[in-house]
Amino acid sequence: MGRYPSAETVPSAGLEYVLFGVGLSLSSLVIGLYGWHALAHGLPAGPILVMIGIGLLYCLPFALAGFFFRTRRLKRLAAREALLAYLDRAVE
Secondary structure: OOOOHHHOOOOOOHHHHHHHHHHHHHHHHHHHHHHHHHHHHOOOHHHHHHHHHHHHHHHHHHHHHHHHHHHHHHHHHHHHHHHHHHHHHHHO
């Protein structure tokens, strides 16, 4: 972090929302497709649950990246707010 945190821009939350949306939509799609496949073909639940678990593991990186960007944005925002509060107290 630089000397003056308020000089740095705080990233927007757009990327977080995109990553969370992609992760959520992929998770829903995986669960829906494997559920439909199990109902249509009368398959036992055990192998389908394993396939759903593997499919959800592919969606996990999107959620983790979203949490990473959210944490980074909130840290920068907290540093900026702390500096502004300090300057506000110094002016009074």
